[in-house]
Amino acid sequence: MDLETQIQLLINNAPNDGVTPHLVAAIAPVLVAIAQKLRHSQYHILQDAEGSWVLTTLRNRVNPGIEKRVVYAFPTIQDVSLISPAGLDPQVTPKIVPATHILFQLVALEPVGSIVFLETPGKTTHSYEVQRAKFQKLIQKQLRQQPNSTNIPPGIA
Numbered sequence: 546m547d548l549e550t551q552i553q554l555l556i557n558n559a560p561n562d563g564v565t566p567h568l569v570a571a572i573a574p575v576l577v578a579i580a581q582k583l584r585h586s587q588y589h590i591l592q593d594a595e596g597s598w599v600l601t602t603l604r605n606r607v608n609p610g611i612e613k614r615v616v617y618a619f620p621t622i623q624d625v626s627l628i629s630p631a632g633l634d635p636q637v638t639p640k641i642v643p644a645t646h647i648l649f650q651l652v653a654l655e656p657v658g659s660i661v662f663l664e665t666p667g668k669t670t671h672s673y674e675v676q677r678a679k680f681q682k683l684i685q686k687q688l689r690q691q692p693n694s695t696n697i698p699p700g701i702a
Contacts, residue, residue: 546586548577551645569649575687579680580644583673584664588618588647589625589639598650599637600657601628613658615674618647621666628669651677652684 546554552573559565580586591599598616605611619625622639642650644662651660658677665671 546643548580548586548645551580551586551643552576554643555646555649571691572649572652572684572687573645575680575683576645576648579648579675579683583644583662585620585644585662587641587643588620588662589622590616590618590642590647591625591637592640594636598654598657614656615659615661616647616654616657618642618644618660618662620663624663624666627667628663648675648680651675651680 552569555569555573555576556566559569593599600614600616602612602614617628619628619639625639647660647662651657654677660675660677662673662675663669663671664673
């Protein structure tokens, strides 16, 4: 599925609250710009039985007190076993999610520090990390450039 179609799906499936579809359209250039850097148009995301994304806590090897929570995005279903033992849990299932939809979810995923997109099937050595804080700054910059940003509530990103 191409990126334009992904964005249109996000807009079409957004709550009809008078804000969210406009928000998606406003930040679409940021979503597309990052998604274009990825090798795949969709990824597998692990979800628990309630449909929540599975978070992995990573600790700094040099300073174990430093940690961050990430969501892994896998290029193929087989790649889940490369990193996550959660893939063996029957309560956890992989779901295919378009790249722009993963990025859009990052806006709202409070406890998540990054999405780590594994880019080469069968390998964990090539990944692309999208840090939530940097992503939010890009979105804020994009929203400030919008001529009609009055419909978008402050602090959304």
